[in-house]
Amino acid sequence: MPTSQPFSILVVDDEPSNFEVIETLLSIEETALGETQAYQLHYVANGATAVESLELFQPDVILLDVMMPGMSGLEVCQRIKAMPQWRLLPIIMVTSLTDKADLARCFAAGADDFISKPVTGLELNARVRSMLRIRRQYQALANFNNRLEKTVQERTTQLQTMITQDGLTQLSSRAFLLQQIAEMLRAQCFSFAVVYLDCDQFKLVNSAFGHGVGNQLLLAIAGRLQQLLRPGDTLARVGEDEFCFLLHQIDSERALQPFIDQVLQSFVSSFEVDNCEIFMTACIGIALGNWAYQQAEEPLQDADTAMYKAKQRGKNVCQVFDRQMSVAMLKRLTLETDLQRALNHQEFVAYYQPIVNLHTEALCGFEALVRWQHPSRGLVSPNEFIPCMEETGLIVPLGIVVLHQACGQLLAWHQQGHTDLTMSVNLSVRQFASPTLLADIDQVLAETGLNPAYLKLEITESALLENAETAIGIMAQLRSRQIHISVDDFGTGYSSLSSLHRFPLCDLKIDRSFVSQMHESQRNFKIVSTIISLGDQLGLTVVAEGIETRQQLEHLLHLGCQLGQGYLFNQPLSANIVEIDCLNRRL
Numbered sequence: 381m382p383t384s385q386p387f388s389i390l391v392v393d394d395e396p397s398n399f400e401v402i403e404t405l406l407s408i409e410e411t412a413l414g415e416t417q418a419y420q421l422h423y424v425a426n427g428a429t430a431v432e433s434l435e436l437f438q439p440d441v442i443l444l445d446v447m448m449p450g451m452s453g454l455e456v457c458q459r460i461k462a463m464p465q466w467r468l469l470p471i472i473m474v475t476s477l478t479d480k481a482d483l484a485r486c487f488a489a490g491a492d493d494f495i496s497k498p499v500t501g502l503e504l505n506a507r508v509r510s511m512l513r514i515r516r517q518y519q520a521l522a523n524f525n526n527r528l529e530k531t532v533q534e535r536t537t538q539l540q541t542m543i544t545q546d547g548l549t550q551l552s553s554r555a556f557l558l559q560q561i562a563e564m565l566r567a568q569c570f571s572f573a574v575v576y577l578d579c580d581q582f583k584l585v586n587s588a589f590g591h592g593v594g595n596q597l598l599l600a601i602a603g604r605l606q607q608l609l610r611p612g613d614t615l616a617r618v619g620e621d622e623f624c625f626l627l628h629q630i631d632s633e634r635a636l637q638p639f640i641d642q643v644l645q646s647f648v649s650s651f652e653v654d655n656c657e658i659f660m661t662a663c664i665g666i667a668l669g670n671w672a673y674q675q676a677e678e679p680l681q682d683a684d685t686a687m688y689k690a691k692q693r694g695k696n697v698c699q700v701f702d703r704q705m706s707v708a709m710l711k712r713l714t715l716e717t718d719l720q721r722a723l724n725h726q727e728f729v730a731y732y733q734p735i736v737n738l739h740t741e742a743l744c745g746f747e748a749l750v751r752w753q754h755p756s757r758g759l760v761s762p763n764e765f766i767p768c769m770e771e772t773g774l775i776v777p778l779g780i781v782v783l784h785q786a787c788g789q790l791l792a793w794h795q796q797g798h799t800d801l802t803m804s805v806n807l808s809v810r811q812f813a814s815p816t817l818l819a820d821i822d823q824v825l826a827e828t829g830l831n832p833a834y835l836k837l838e839i840t841e842s843a844l845l846e847n848a849e850t851a852i853g854i855m856a857q858l859r860s861r862q863i864h865i866s867v868d869d870f871g872t873g874y875s876s877l878s879s880l881h882r883f884p885l886c887d888l889k890i891d892r893s894f895v896s897q898m899h900e901s902q903r904n905f906k907i908v909s910t911i912i913s914l915g916d917q918l919g920l921t922v923v924a925e926g927i928e929t930r931q932q933l934e935h936l937l938h939l940g941c942q943l944g945q946g947y948l949f950n951q952p953l954s955a956n957i958v959e960i961d962c963l964n965r966r967l
């Protein structure tokens with residue numbers, strides 16, 4: 381076994397003469413092979429010393445006598461195997477006991493192999509070599525895993541920074557701000573204010589002085605605003621010349637006033653950029669937290685609306701969002717009863733969006749997307765009702781309806797000869813947390829008779845991270861049924877991407893928002909390319925969502941993305957149209 385560094389072998393035996401025999405037998409073999417220094421032997425006379433000396437000798441294999449006074453060989457073996465850092469160290473028991481029960485005891489204690497006494501050169505060498513070979517393979521695997529883990533960590537840290545930070549100003553990003561608001565809402569903490577700030581006529585600066593100066597001005601503004609930040613509050617850049625504060629412990633307009641005055645004040649003196657003196661003003665829109673907010677986007681949207689109202693009134697204006705809350709609440713209530721009724725009347729149908737191989741543009745499968753066939757309103761988009769269903773728990777029965785339709789439909793298509801097609805079905809956070817999830821899925825599979833290997837469940841990053849340990853357990857159960865798991869909207873959650881490699885995933889779906897703006901923003905382009913290489917490293921298939929243009933397709937292909945979906949290929953289609961437009965052409 382030629383190697384640059386000699387293998388370290390630790391012999392543990394209360395009888396020193398046994399060590400000498402082993403040493404001789406191993407060295408005869410070495411000389412015969414013309415290899416010097418292949419093994420470096422160490423000797424200790426009892427179990428306790430053996431355990432203590434592991435760090436010092438760093439053995440690659442242990443030859444361990446079974447019968448020793450004090451700690452027996454079996455006990456030594458058990459102890460060593462219980463130490464995480466030595467768990468994989470091969471141990472060969474050396475024993476004069478040869479009946480089956482004794483050997484069984486050795487293996488039960490964790491031994492990897494045994495040699496019977498008296499030891500012969502042939503057997504000793506063969507067993508030592510085979511253990512060392514295994515040891516080397518383990519080590520190679522461990523090194524590989526370490527390297528993989530390291531690159532994944534690096535990539536995910538890069539991604540996290542890109543996603544949570546604004547590239548120009550290093551302030552927080554919109555995604556990070558939304559996450560912070562979501563946390564407050566989840567904690568039922570409503571005494572906060574969202575202060576949305578948009579510079580007046582910023583475009584003039586860009587066209588008069590160029591983008592370079594424009595960017596420096598943004599940096600200067602960001603710097604001034606940052607000085608107003610109290611500990612624990614957040615300042616994000618949410619658009620080109622738009623900034624947004626999230627302030628804690630503000631429960632009235634009056635409490636906020638001093639802060640607003642400071643913000644306006646910070647625009648009074650001019651900004652000196654590139655030897656130019658530039659005066660800038662800003663309009664401010666404010667939304668105060670209240671219990672009716674359910675989604676993080678809502679307060680941000682309200683603050684944005686207020687800011688637009690302010691703009692209509694002129695420059696340097698501040699406007700608080702005036703809530704017609706009762707109207708919104710009423711809408712929500714009627715929607716809820718409507719949805720319950722719709723579920724009873726089976727008004728929900730699955731539409732199917734083709735997923736294609738980006739190289740060949742051949743059809744690979746579908747994503748099922750639910751539509752509400754409203755008796756008077758026509759087809760209603762899921763964005764209008766999924767949040768409400770999620771909140772009321774109606775999403776659980778709805779999810780089963782969609783899963784049932786999608787599995788039944790795919791089976792029908794398989795039976796028509798399209799046996800390679802897969803079906804992706806969305807699973808919401810609430811469904812993922814439902815205690816009946818696995819039983820529900822089993823029932824649907826049993827009722828439809830679909831082969832689960834063609835089913836993919838799409839789970840958002842946030843559902844995975846909400847309770848990672850439970851998620852891993854459920855996913856293991858799903859994988860044992862051969863169901864594939866995709867991470868949906870990948871890149872939009874941010875909290876701990878770094879644990880991604882712990883989940884038994886199959887696909888990563890790049891969120892539409894990154895794909896659609898790949899060309900407008902260098903940052904989105906980088907995010908897409910980082911996600912693709914991350915998927916590559918983890919051995920996951922990457923699926924791009926929302927591909928609308930040839931240009932996007934070409935870039936995705938260039939970056940090595942395998943699968944995709946989007947209006948460039950097809951919108952979500954009814955089952956009928958799928959058969960006419962997609963399947964008939966295939967056979």
Ligand code: C2E
Pocket residue numbers: 733748749750761762763766775779782806807808868869892925926927928945946947948952
């Ligand atoms: P999603 O899972 O991210 O689904 C992709 C959305 O992008 C779909 O919106 C699809 O119609 C849309 N889309 C696909 N290609 C393009 C494109 O090229 N351009 C643009 N602009 N959009 C594209 P849709 O059908 O409105 O569904 C919205 C969301 O509602 C889905 O987002 C998903 O989160 C949720 N949803 C839909 N059906 C279900 C369901 O059965 N169960 C659950 N839990 N959620 C569902």
Ligand code: CA
Pocket residue numbers: 747806838868869
């Ligand atoms: Ca999806």
Ligand code: CA
Pocket residue numbers: 868869870889891892925
């Ligand atoms: Ca998605």
